[in-house]
Amino acid sequence: MKPGHFQGHFHDTAVNARMKRCHDFLEKNFTVKSSMRRMVDLGDGNGAAIKLGPYCHIASQDGVTVVFTGEVAHWPDVSPDADPVADNQNKYVSGEQGGSEADRLLKYYRALLDVPTVEEVCERALESLGSVEGPFAFVIFDSMQRRVLAARDKDGAQSLDWGVTNDGLLCFGTDFSMLGECVRPTAVPFPAGCLYTSAGNHIAESPGEEGWVIEGEQWPGHVSCYMHGMTRRWRPVQAVPRVDSHGCICGNVFRVASERDVPNVQGAA
Template sequence: MLMCFDESRSSVVMDGIFCIFNGYLHNTCDLRRRYGLSRQATEAMIVVEAYKVLRNRAPYPADQVIKELDGKFSFILFDSKATKLFLARDRDGSAELHWGVAADGCLVCSDDPAIVRKSCGDRYTPFPAGCLFKSEEGLISFDHPLNKVRGIMREEDEGYSSAVIFQVDLLTRRYSIPRRGSDANWASVSVTTEGD
C-alpha cells in the first residue's frame, strides 16, 4: 500500500497505528477532552484515539465516531498489528483524497490525484465524500450507514469507462448486528384481541 500526502499534513505513529490527516477540525478542544489528550495533541492523534475506541469497544459503529469529527478533513489510518485499514473523508469532500489500484494490486491513496494517476493509470477515483472505509466492512456512508454504497462506472461519449461514482443504494440494506434485549422482544410480540 502506498500512501502519499503533502509534507504539511499532520501525521503520527502511536502503538503501531499510522495516521496521516489532511485538513482541520473545528472541535479539537472538545475531542481532546473526550479522549483524555493533552493540548498539544494533533488531529492525527485524535483520529488514532477515536480508532482505538472503535477497535476496543466493538461493535461500536464507526459512523458514529466519524460524525463527531467536525471540520474539513480526510485521513488514512493503518493498524499494523491488526492489519486493518481505515479511511474517511468529510461530507463536503473539502479535503482531497484519491484512491486506486496499482498494476501490482496495491492500494494507492493520496491527496494529489497526479500521484494516484501515475501509479494506477485509469484505475483510480476520488474517495467519496461523506464516506468511510474499513477493511473488514468496506465502504460506508456517514448519513446512511445501514445502506450499501455502490460503485457505478461513468462512461464517456465514446463508450470508454472514465471513473467510478459511488452512490448510496437506499433500497439495499447492509448486514447489521441482530437486536438483543427488550427491543428484540418487542419486535417478536404479536398483539391479539379477543372478541365477544
C-alpha cells in the same frame, strides 16, 4: 495528505522486495523536495509520504499509523469552546509536538482495538464521523490487525483520491495529478461523507479489464456513508460500474442512495 500507499497482498513473503517496491514507488510519484516531505515506512512493504505543513499530520503507535489532512473545527469529544484549528497552527509555528488531529484520531482508534468485530468498529466510527465539523481526510493503517480505514468530510471540501496499481497496491493521495499518473485508469475521487474499511487481509485487486471492486467472491472492503437519513440511520452506498471511454469497466462509482435530506455523493474506486 500526499500519495501514500498500502499493499494489498499480505501473504507475499518477500519483505525486502516489497519494501524496495514501496520506496521506489513513493520516490517516483511523490515529486516534492526532500526538505519539504516526510517518508514513512509502515512495515511489511507499506509506506506513506506527506508534505510537511500545519494541515497535514501523522501519528504512530504500536503498529497503528494515522495520516490526516485538513482542519477540524470540532471533534465530538472536544469542548465547543476549544479551537483545534488555532491550536494546531500555534503548535506548528512553535515546533511543539503532540495534540495534532492525527494524534486525536490515533487515540480514538486505539480505544476501539478491544472491540470484537470490524462491524462494530465501523458502526462506532460512523457515529463519531457524523459529528466531526470541518474539512478533513484521513487514512489509518493498522499493521497488527491488517486493517485499513479511510474517510473524507461530508462536503468533499478536502481532497482525497484513491486507486489500485496493476500489481495490486491500494493507493491514497490528495494530489490527483501525482496519483493519477501511477494508478490509471482507476484513480478517482474518494466518496465524500463516507468511510472505507478493508475486509480481511486482501484489500486490493489488480484492476485488469474488469475493475478492482467488481469481480471476485471476496470484495476488498466496504464503503459506508456516515450521514444520517430521514428514514434510515445510515445512508446505504450503492456501487455503480464505472466505464471508461473505450467501454471497459475500470472500477466502481459509489453513490449514496437518493433521499431528500441527503444529496448524492460521488466517488469511485
